[in-house]
Amino acid sequence: MEAEHVRNINNSVNMESAKRSQLTTSLTNKPEGHVLVLYTGGTIGMMRNEQGVLVPIANAFVKNLRKYPQLYDREYAEKKFGAMGPLVLPVTATDNRRVVYNVLEYSNLCDSSNMTMDEWIRIANDIKESYEHFDGFVILHGTDTLSYTASALSFMLESLGKIVIVTGSQMPIFDTRSDGLDNFLASLVIAANYNIPEVCVFFNTNLLRGNRTTKASASSFEAFHSPNFPSLATANIKIEVDYRSIFRSCALEKFYVHAWLNQNVGLLRLFPSITTNLVKVFLQPPIEGVVLQTYGSGNVPTNRDDIIEELRAATKRGVIIVNITQCATGCVSDTYEAGKLLKESGVISGFDMTPEAALTKLAYVLSKREWDTETKRQMMETNLRGELTAGRPPTMQDWDLVEAVARSLRLSSAAELQELGSILFPAMLNVAVIRRDIVKLESLKGYGADISQANADGRTALHIACCEGDIKVVRRLLKMGANVHIKDRFNRTPLTDAIEYDRHEIIKVMLQCGAHLHGNALLIGERMCAAATAGNTKRLQSFLLAGADLSQKDVSERTPLHFAALHNRTEAIEFLLDHAADPNCVDMLGQTAAELAEAVQATDAMRLLGSFRQKGTVNGEVAHVDAKS
Ligand code: ASP
Numbered sequence: 001m002e003a004e005h006v007r008n009i010n011n012s013v014n015m016e017s018a019k020r021s022q023l024t025t026s027l028t029n030k031p032e033g034h035v036l037v038l039y040t041g042g043t044i045g046m047m048r049n050e051q052g053v054l055v056p057i058a059n060a061f062v063k064n065l066r067k068y069p070q071l072y073d074r075e076y077a078e079k080k081f082g083a084m085g086p087l088v089l090p091v092t093a094t095d096n097r098r099v100v101y102n103v104l105e106y107s108n109l110c111d112s113s114n115m116t117m118d119e120w121i122r123i124a125n126d127i128k129e130s131y132e133h134f135d136g137f138v139i140l141h142g143t144d145t146l147s148y149t150a151s152a153l154s155f156m157l158e159s160l161g162k163i164v165i166v167t168g169s170q171m172p173i174f175d176t177r178s179d180g181l182d183n184f185l186a187s188l189v190i191a192a193n194y195n196i197p198e199v200c201v202f203f204n205t206n207l208l209r210g211n212r213t214t215k216a217s218a219s220s221f222e223a224f225h226s227p228n229f230p231s232l233a234t235a236n237i238k239i240e241v242d243y244r245s246i247f248r249s250c251a252l253e254k255f256y257v258h259a260w261l262n263q264n265v266g267l268l269r270l271f272p273s274i275t276t277n278l279v280k281v282f283l284q285p286p287i288e289g290v291v292l293q294t295y296g297s298g299n300v301p302t303n304r305d306d307i308i309e310e311l312r313a314a315t316k317r318g319v320i321i322v323n324i325t326q327c328a329t330g331c332v333s334d335t336y337e338a339g340k341l342l343k344e345s346g347v348i349s350g351f352d353m354t355p356e357a358a359l360t361k362l363a364y365v366l367s368k369r370e371w372d373t374e375t376k377r378q379m380m381e382t383n384l385r386g387e388l389t390a391g392r393p394p395t396m397q398d399w400d401l402v403e404a405v406a407r408s409l410r411l412s413s414a415a416e417l418q419e420l421g422s423i424l425f426p427a428m429l430n431v432a433v434i435r436r437d438i439v440k441l442e443s444l445k446g447y448g449a450d451i452s453q454a455n456a457d458g459r460t461a462l463h464i465a466c467c468e469g470d471i472k473v474v475r476r477l478l479k480m481g482a483n484v485h486i487k488d489r490f491n492r493t494p495l496t497d498a499i500e501y502d503r504h505e506i507i508k509v510m511l512q513c514g515a516h517l518h519g520n521a522l523l524i525g526e527r528m529c530a531a532a533t534a535g536n537t538k539r540l541q542s543f544l545l546a547g548a549d550l551s552q553k554d555v556s557e558r559t560p561l562h563f564a565a566l567h568n569r570t571e572a573i574e575f576l577l578d579h580a581a582d583p584n585c586v587d588m589l590g591q592t593a594a595e596l597a598e599a600v601q602a603t604d605a606m607r608l609l610g611s612f613r614q615k616g617t618v619n620g621e622v623a624h625v626d627a628k629s
Pocket of ligand 1: 041042043044110111112113141142143144145168169170
């Protein structure tokens with residue numbers, strides 16, 4: 001009896017440990033999400049010096065991060081990348097990807113009150129340089145001018161397909177009680193796991209659209225508000241994303257950086273008894289754009305013709321003047337006579353833009369050489385990155401399809417409705433893609449479907465469309481804002497699918513929209529080697545169109561040409577040679593493709609490669625070249 005009891009305990013212990021080890025394996029086997037952190041300065045990274053004063057200390061941030069187990073899984077990181085490699089977060093049970101992150105520390109760690117437009121341009125360019133190597137970006141920044149930076153970046157990063165999160169903190173991350181740790185960790189996890197192709201601000205559990213934010217408190221952990229737009233996501237026990245409010249670029253173009261800004265801009269805030277002279281001087285050249293902060297819903301005094309005259313004269317000279325409200329929330333309108341006067345004097349509406357968004361948008365719009373003044377004025381009134389609400393915002397009523405189903409299921413709360421939408425829409429989108437029903441796709445979007453919403457396998461309508469191969473459907477999805485970077489549970493992007501199905505036209509369109517090969521180059525090499533082994537020239541062409549290097553080696557340092565030679569695949573050999581594959585590459589045994597062909601007496605391959613026969617040595621150094629003509 002006792003023995004039985006002990007056996008049962010042992011069994012259950014074994015079961016438990018098996019379950020645990022299964023869980024551990026599934027956790028350690030999680031796919032990785034790669035994030036680049038740009039550490040520009042600010043309180044978040046500061047440390048106390050001997051006098052207890054907060055200062056930024058060069059090259060100390062990363063060293064310190066490595067000491068914190070919440071921020072650095074030493075065992076995993078060192079095993080995989082070595083002691084000086086990228087940092088890795090401990091795995092979380094709730095998120096799909098393990099976060100691997102690199103930190104780029106700026107040489108001049110900057111209190112953000114010293115930031116200028118030059119720093120914004122530098123940040124934008126740094127993102128450009130590393131764009132293809134990371135899934136998302138986190139910018140550590142001082143809080144004082146954080147909203148200006150986030151707003152400016154939202155305009156400069158054109159056709160953005162990946163997430164950029166700007167964050168900071170009220171207390172240094174290494175202080176015992178700090179908001180910095182939560183802000184940094186949540187930003188990393190969101191950047192690695194969620195496809196939100198926007199410049200965002202993360203603070204105190206809220207992910208906000210960057211160009212909607214404003215610093216609202218100098219002391220509260222809830223330092224940033226988004227007065228006229230709801231949070232994009234909240235990070236409580238669960239991270240909940242409101243996919244319907246995400247702004248997606250609908251232009252069929254690649255991500256690029258507009259790295260210029262016009263500095264001749266300013267903010268002018270009206271106040272009772274403001275003098276004519278002040279307004280006049282403010283509007284003088286070289287000023288080219290002014291954000292005018294008026295009262296209430298966009299009013300100026302109706303008894304001040306002098307001010308209106310100055311404004312009219314300036315707009316006639318080509319100065320762009322944008323009207324926004326001084327109120328913390330709300331929008332300007334021309335309901336009152338006072339508002340109409342402004343419109344008549346050539347002042348345009350900034351709707352519900354924050355001062356930070358309006359100012360940085362002006363600096364961006366004015367720097368566009370390809371736009372004339374009228375286009376610039378129009379652009380200021382157009383919603384370019386979700387920064388303003390013009391017209392009626394979409395309401396729950398527009399969601400009537402899901403509502404009808406919800407009613408029949410007797411669901412009523414907004415949360416239940418949202419959840420139902422996230423289940424129904426991906427399935428409906430997929431059916432529309434498979435049926436090539438573009439009208440249905442449009443109407444689903446009209447009903448409130450997020451075009452990039454993934455199904456349970458993490459696959460989006462664009463993944464399915466790339467497999468199905470109808471270029472019209474693919475184009476339409478892209479025009480509706482479908483994102484090209486989303487990875488499914490098997491780590492495949494829509495581009496991976498287009499390659500697997502050899503959809504050449506689709507591959508070209510995807511590249512035009514910023515898609516790129518991702519992941520380990522060796523693995524891409526292996527897949528091309530497999531294609532060469534099978535003599536699958538069409539697949540090699542797919543990789544070539546997708547931007548792959550046809551001389552990419554696999555783990556044994558063999559190129560596709562080695563495999564094509566070994567298996568006597570003449571068409572593949574010809575294709576590879578025609579497309580600049582390097583016949584002089586040697587594998588880990590020091591052998592060229594020609595030598596492999598000779599070793600297996602692949603006669604056609606020997607003939608094609610004869611002129612490139614080369615003797616190599618085991619360590620890869622070339623011993624002599626025997627070029628037969
Ligand atoms: N003055 C600091 C800065 O903006 C404040 C902070 O980081 O919160 O850089």
